[in-house]
Amino acid sequence: MNDPQFYLWMAYGATAAALLAEMAWLRVARARALRAVNEERALEAQD
Amino acid sequence: MSFFYFSSPATFYRLAGSLAPGFFALALVAGLAGLYVGFAVAPTDAQQGEVYRVIFIHVPAAWMSMFIYFVMACYAAMALTFNSRMAAMLARALAPTGAMFTFVALWTGAFWGRPTWGTYWVWDARLTSELVLLFLYLGFIALAKAFEDPRRGDRAASLLAIIGVVNLPIIYFSVQWWNTLHQGSSVSLRGTSMHVAMLWGMLLVAFAFWMYAIAASLNRARTLILERERRTRWVRDLR
Numbered sequence: 297m298n299d300p301q302f303y304l305w306m307a308y309g310a311t312a313a314a315l316l317a318e319m320a321w322l323r324v325a326r327a328r329a330l331r332a333v334n335e336e337r338a339l340e341a342q343d
Numbered sequence: 344m345s346f347f348y349f350s351s352p353a354t355f356y357r358l359a360g361s362l363a364p365g366f367f368a369l370a371l372v373a374g375l376a377g378l379y380v381g382f383a384v385a386p387t388d389a390q391q392g393e394v395y396r397v398i399f400i401h402v403p404a405a406w407m408s409m410f411i412y413f414v415m416a417c418y419a420a421m422a423l424t425f426n427s428r429m430a431a432m433l434a435r436a437l438a439p440t441g442a443m444f445t446f447v448a449l450w451t452g453a454f455w456g457r458p459t460w461g462t463y464w465v466w467d468a469r470l471t472s473e474l475v476l477l478f479l480y481l482g483f484i485a486l487a488k489a490f491e492d493p494r495r496g497d498r499a500a501s502l503l504a505i506i507g508v509v510n511l512p513i514i515y516f517s518v519q520w521w522n523t524l525h526q527g528s529s530v531s532l533r534g535t536s537m538h539v540a541m542l543w544g545m546l547l548v549a550f551a552f553w554m555y556a557i558a559a560s561l562n563r564a565r566t567l568i569l570e571r572e573r574r575t576r577w578v579r580d581l582r
Contacts, residue, residue: 303454304393304454307397307401307450310451311447314446336578
């Protein structure tokens with residue numbers, strides 16, 4: 297465990313994973329919000 | 344143009360949509376440049392060896408964790424003072440990114456601490472106050488979502504954000520106020536004790552994180568606007 301590569305990979309890898317996870321979450325949340333807007337449009341069209 | 348022009352969700356939605364891709368691009372370019380300087384230009388540290396290169400993300404992430412909290416608290420204060428919906432939404436939009444950077448600062452600090460201090464974690468004043476910051480972010484997010492009426496959630500969470508500001512000077516000055524294992528600041532407005540390439544690598548990544556935080560928050564604010572304003576005419580008319 298004294299290999300510096302291990303500590304660098306764990307630090308940089310986790311940072312990359314955190315950034316990618318947040319970006320994926322942003323996309324999912326936006327898609328969900330747009331779906332809700334479309335549902336509102338559909339409801340309005342029914343009325 | 345009045346001071347409150349951009350506090351209209353409709354205006355802000357369009358502005359954020361046009362600005363966010365540029366901030367993402369800046370973050371990508373600065374991030375790659377920072378990593379290049381950090382790994383290819385900056386020399387190996389005489390005492391810590393290669394493992395010191397963790398600081399190229401650890402220090403910028405720690406800076407961003409505090410800076411984002413400060414900005415979030417400013418928006419929270421504006422939300423309470425002016426009863427501004429947009430300010431409350433911006434405070435909410437910043438919180439997850441701030442929490443992510445706080446987590447990254449703690450995590451990367453642990454993987455720097457193990458080979459240099461001999462331990463992943465110690466209940467040192469700097470580390471503990473940074474952990475409290477993570478809990479403040481998580482508390483803000485949880486409190487904002489705890490109410491059925493989002494405006495009540497905004498007010499409660501804003502109050503917590505403002506109270507939590509007291510933790511920022513504690514984090515910053517903890518290494519001076521207490522005898523901590525964590526080292527003091529290597530970079531200040533008066534100068535630095537680091538090699539110039541190390542400093543540039545760190546500053547470039549800090550800039551990249553800053554640009555990323557703006558881009559991510561603008562995107563999240565747009566989603567929050569869509570969620571809250573989905574019954575309004577302007578949202579339904581969006582293409």
